[in-house]
Amino acid sequence: MLLPAVILVAIYSYGPMVGTVIAFQKFNPTKGFFGSPWVGFDNFKNLFTMPTIGQVIYNTVFISLCKMIGGIVVPVIFALLLNEVGRLTVKRTFQTLVYLPHFLSWVILAGIFKDIFSQTGVVNIALQSIGIGPVGFLSNQQLFPFTMIFTDIWKGFGFGSVIYLAALTGIDQNLYEAAQIDGAGRIQQTIHITLPGILSTIVLMTVLSMANILNGGFDQIYNMYTPAVYATGDILDTFVFRLGIDNAQFALSTAAGLFKSGVSFVFIVVSYWMADRFAGYRIF
Amino acid sequence: MAKLKTSASRKVFLVVNYIVLVILSLMCVLPFINLLAISFSDKTAVAANEVSFWPVGFNVAAYKFILSNDQFLRALWISVQRTVLGVLINIVLIVFTAYPLSKSTQEFRLRNIFSWFFVVTILFSGGLIPTYMVVKYTGLMNTLWAMILPGAVQVFNMLVVMNYMRSLPKELEEAAYIDGAGHFQTLFNVILPVCTPTLATVTLFAFVGHWNSWYDGMIYMNTVDKYPLQTYLQTIVINPEAFFRNATNISAELGNFLNLVSARTTNAAQLFLATIPILCVYPFLQKYFTTGLVMGSVKG
Numbered sequence: 001m002l003l004p005a006v007i008l009v010a011i012y013s014y015g016p017m018v019g020t021v022i023a024f025q026k027f028n029p030t031k032g033f034f035g036s037p038w039v040g041f042d043n044f045k046n047l048f049t050m051p052t053i054g055q056v057i058y059n060t061v062f063i064s065l066c067k068m069i070g071g072i073v074v075p076v077i078f079a080l081l082l083n084e085v086g087r088l089t090v091k092r093t094f095q096t097l098v099y100l101p102h103f104l105s106w107v108i109l110a111g112i113f114k115d116i117f118s119q120t121g122v123v124n125i126a127l128q129s130i131g132i133g134p135v136g137f138l139s140n141q142q143l144f145p146f147t148m149i150f151t152d153i154w155k156g157f158g159f160g161s162v163i164y165l166a167a168l169t170g171i172d173q174n175l176y177e178a179a180q181i182d183g184a185g186r187i188q189q190t191i192h193i194t195l196p197g198i199l200s201t202i203v204l205m206t207v208l209s210m211a212n213i214l215n216g217g218f219d220q221i222y223n224m225y226t227p228a229v230y231a232t233g234d235i236l237d238t239f240v241f242r243l244g245i246d247n248a249q250f251a252l253s254t255a256a257g258l259f260k261s262g263v264s265f266v267f268i269v270v271s272y273w274m275a276d277r278f279a280g281y282r283i284f
Numbered sequence: 285m286a287k288l289k290t291s292a293s294r295k296v297f298l299v300v301n302y303i304v305l306v307i308l309s310l311m312c313v314l315p316f317i318n319l320l321a322i323s324f325s326d327k328t329a330v331a332a333n334e335v336s337f338w339p340v341g342f343n344v345a346a347y348k349f350i351l352s353n354d355q356f357l358r359a360l361w362i363s364v365q366r367t368v369l370g371v372l373i374n375i376v377l378i379v380f381t382a383y384p385l386s387k388s389t390q391e392f393r394l395r396n397i398f399s400w401f402f403v404v405t406i407l408f409s410g411g412l413i414p415t416y417m418v419v420k421y422t423g424l425m426n427t428l429w430a431m432i433l434p435g436a437v438q439v440f441n442m443l444v445v446m447n448y449m450r451s452l453p454k455e456l457e458e459a460a461y462i463d464g465a466g467h468f469q470t471l472f473n474v475i476l477p478v479c480t481p482t483l484a485t486v487t488l489f490a491f492v493g494h495w496n497s498w499y500d501g502m503i504y505m506n507t508v509d510k511y512p513l514q515t516y517l518q519t520i521v522i523n524p525e526a527f528f529r530n531a532t533n534i535s536a537e538l539g540n541f542l543n544l545v546s547a548r549t550t551n552a553a554q555l556f557l558a559t560i561p562i563l564c565v566y567p568f569l570q571k572y573f574t575t576g577l578v579m580g581s582v583k584g
Contacts, residue, residue: 012434015418016410097309105496111521257411
């Protein structure tokens with residue numbers, strides 16, 4: 001029963017893991033993973049002496065950290081607000097609307113954002129009518145990372161709230177009644193009952209999101225960036241892609257990818273360990 | 285919420301709350317309304333930036349133009365194939381893997397070893413180039429399978445289903461075994477029917493994943509003729525004039541549309557057509573998200 005899955009994973013997941021050895025070779029694709037001459041850490045040396053690498057790592061961490069924080073805070077607030085809506089049909093309608101962007105690809109969303117954020121797009125037309133702009137949301141170096149952070153939070157906050165809504169329904173309603181009898185107001189109830197009630201979920205999601213520290217969001221950035229914003233918008237994954245696919249620097253690209261996987265591995269293991277320790281979460 | 289006397293401040297809060305929620309919802313939907321409006325508008329109105337959320341000079345020329353374009357239709361067909369085949373394989377593998385791994389170590393001694401075998405792939409991946417090379421060495425380049433096999437085993441979704449199965453009462457299975465049912469019979473007749481919420485959720489994820497995937501098409505297919513829809517769309521998103529420039533086999537009949545459509549209107553129409561399948565599916569599975577996803581991922 002397990003066999004087909006085991007074979008596929010062995011080939012297409014473990015195969016590439018073994019294939020990372022090409023990061024230590026002067027790799028020639030026609031000779032397979034083990035046919036090329038070994039060069040030790042030369043590829044890594046070359047990688048870390050590239051003038052842009054420091055900036056790329058900084059961009060990646062900055063963008064992913066901001067996305068991470070916004071990706072926790074906004075869904076929590078949205079879930080709290082939505083939880084105050086009594087009518088189930090109204091609640092469901094709001095949910096359907098805000099879930100929409102989550103299910104669409106960054107290709108489609110990039111197509112939309114490139115249009116509405118362009119110099120002649122709806123957003124700039126609206127801004128100009130009140131005397132601002134035009135603003136180069138996607139072409140201005142300083143703004144580009146924030147456009148990425150904003151649109152990423154926009155895409156994910158609705159669906160991200162699912163888990164908090166579930167946690168909110170799990171809170172014992174008797175606690176609220178008891179608090180009311182004791183004269184607690186709505187705000188006090190939120191601070192003393194609601195927030196503690198979903199705290200473990202918030203901690204869990206925060207810890208798990210740490211695993212993405214080096215995922216700046218390839219699909220999103222690759223489809224929206226231009227060479228004009230490389231300085232602030234280029235992340236490890238886009239860098240690895242251009243190096244490997246566009247420039248055919250296979251070994252150098254693999255070295256950069258291996259660096260990313262290695263660091264991510266540490267973050268994922270630590271985050272799962274912390275999730276288990278602080279929130280009792282286990283992946284299996 | 286418990287019954288409360290609605291005070292004045294509570295009323296103010298509720299009104300403000302509704303306003304905030306409406307604004308947030310509109311923010312999520314308006315970009316698509318804008319897209320839809322552009323796709324149905326006259327090209328001159330679009331070029332003059334007169335279109336916001338309602339079509340100006342309503343016409344369906346952009347859609348007629350696209351639906352008579354071979355490249356769009358071919359890409360659509362490839363996407364349909366990969367999605368149907370891909371989702372089917374994903375789900376079969378998820379079920380066949382999740383079920384044995386949902387057993388306890390007493391029932392299935394190697395459970396933990398196999399579980400780790402799969403989980404390791406979440407923790408560490410070979411990365412872009414080595415994966416590309418494996419696909420190349422296994423002869424999948426330029427075939428539909430390059431977009432199906434490398435991601436066939438969705439480990440995270442499998443864990444969601446497995447954890448859901450583990451949360452089911454043991455008596456279910458025991459009763460089936462006492463009645464003389466085998467493993468497969470138990471799985472199909474007893475376990476799977478009660479897994480509807482989680483299966484619906486992961487099927488949706490698998491469907492969305494395949495439908496939205498563009499990256500594999502871009503790196504594993506070397507001609508545009510083999511691109512799935514999203515990869516093809518990606519080329520027009522990156523280079524908005526590409527579709528128009530490449531539309532070489534324009535018939536006389538289509539030529540008549542050229543004064544109505546532009547790159548912007550046809551691109552909007554193509555992007556909108558690609559979102560329709562998603563719009564048709566997720567709202568109906570919404571009710572399963574909480575039980576299917578949360579119960580499967582966070583165990584009590």
